[in-house]
Amino acid sequence: MLSNEVTNLLEIKYPIIQAPMAGGVTTSNLVAGVSNAGGLGMIGAGYMSPGQIREQIREIKKLTPHYFGINLFVPSEFTFTEEEINSADQLLQPYKEHLKLHKKDTLEIPNAKKIVETFNEQIKVVIEEGVPVCTFTFGIPAKEVITELKQRNIILMGTATTVEEAIENETKGMDIVVVQGSEAGGHRGNFIHGHQKSLIGLMSLIPQVVDHVSIPVIAAGGIMDGRGLMASLCLGAKGVQMGTAFLTCIESGAPKVYKEAILQAKEDQIVLTRAFSGKWARGIKNKYILEMQKHENNLPDFPIQNTLTQPIRKASTLQNNQDYMSLWSGQSPRLAKNQTVETLMKNIIDEAKKLKVLF
Template sequence: MTMSNTGQLMPSCVQLTDMLPVRYPVIQAPMLGVTTPAMVAAIANGGGLGSLPVGGLSPQKTAELIRLTREKTSRPFAVNLFTHAVNAPVDQAQLDAMQAFLKPVHEKLGIPFEHKSVADFSFYHYRDQLEVLLMEKVEIISFTFGILEPDVVELLKSRGCKLIGTATSVREAIMLDLLGVDAIVAQGFEAGGHRGSFLTDEALPQVGLMALLPQIAAAVSVPVIAAGGLYNDQTIKAAFTLGAAGVQLGSIFLACDESAASEVYKEAVISSGDTSTALTKAFSGRWARGIRNGFMEQMEQSGLEIPYYTYQNSLTSAMRTYGQQHNLRDYISLWAGQSAAHARRGKAGEIFLSLIEKLNF
């Protein structure tokens, strides 16, 4: 429970809410491609922490989204970065094989296809966005897919920024704690979308939240935010009981009015079941949890080695965009968690406040 027997928030929750600062220790997950400034603002205005995803975006787009969000709220919100290496080595033969697979898919959909070589790819790194974050005086920065370099941590801390890292294992959490972050998101295996894992010398962590959370809470010195499979007062209270100072929810907002998900995406989420999701690299080249569809199955059956994240994500971009625009379920990444069926229609702010009322903060 978040409440002590005196009716006050537990000390760990107070530490988090005072640090951010927000009224409630409830965070809306940053979901790139789905989360909008309107969604972020709705949660912020309700007393929670909205999270604006800008991973991989240009500095100009990053600034635009921050300003659009600030037009809708004067309250704190987090800006979420991707901190992976964007120029990882990739084999041209691997790219060629994948493009040979994707070309007939494009032709079937009537989408133009242009073969690319390694030199044709260009990606933004989170360092390209730092100047914008500093100019816009962003106060809360969360990040995933890796860790910030020490010089960046020092710079951001000197400007008063609060830093929130993402861990999928105890080892990752300890590294983030030693780095000097202010809070850590413990992402359970149930969570939708991309895994935040960043250690390449070990197998992909596959630890459920209820097992992962108490271990991370016992291993680090900063507040821990639980993420993965949380959707109502019961699951949230369970997370607080196991040591969470806060919770982060994503899938519950996938079908809300402010979500940028297409109608077919929203319907897929609402109609999903407990076994509807699976981990895949098909769309992006990085492990992510989503609702099974035709493209995922075709990619699995192909047996092809999938190029690294940024390359595969770029190669499937046109297909995914077309699928989103034309409500083609089999050609879009339907990122969703294992509890996604509990997503609700309606306004994000109303969904959030309904949850808060049941939690009796």
């Protein structure tokens, strides 16, 4: 049986969670489609305003009667100097010129106080709209936030890349912890130690975390099918969180050029970079990543660099130019398919059931 304490807690048929990919990928149709197919659909709300969040939550409620969740970025401290910004902007000028972005950008540099205020407003919307599941990336929210959410019976899920981070999630009150292996696409969810200490492979990470926490563990990173689901369950996880597999689905909001890049990619093209956002993330190697490699260590931290590269990423997408897009992907692109959510979910479950019979 694929039912367990996580499926019972989340009121889902199958232990499959669609990863909350920020930046427009998690459309209402994608989120609702996953929930309607027996999994848990998730809104990637890290970059969304409180108003946008409220609108999408209400839209999804019209599309599914089932549980769905939302993911938020926990604000973290960051510092920068004008010199760092000017230096980084100078490095980006050739790309802006190539993409015909001649107009001087009037970008709003992130303000730490405002980011915290926005996060608190996002939490307020989650509570007011009664979203049943709330997950967090880049850290653990303050005790007051956790208490307030728990008082509303909202299920909380944290993200961890090491055993220590998983233990911290349990200690601070998370109900479930998502362990992110180094194979995972997109940004690293580490928050205690630096990038290098967070690069533990998923198959090594799952059993070590399971042995050190009592809350349910969800496996994430490179999982694309029923084989990945069953392998994770065998190692002690209670479910899986899948991103890239859902990103190439028809209902995904990823641009066509992005989906095509993943569908044509090979595993050795997937690399880690901080050139786009200032935070290490895994995606498909392209011209921008290659040329910026030598500057990576000197770039401003997230979210500063992310703001500086926004016009480049946007223009590149509009021009269907893969060279300067952040093409986030896990390490299993060869397993990606262009299909509906319903077909993907059915294939995962069918394969998992066959494997269960075998073993």
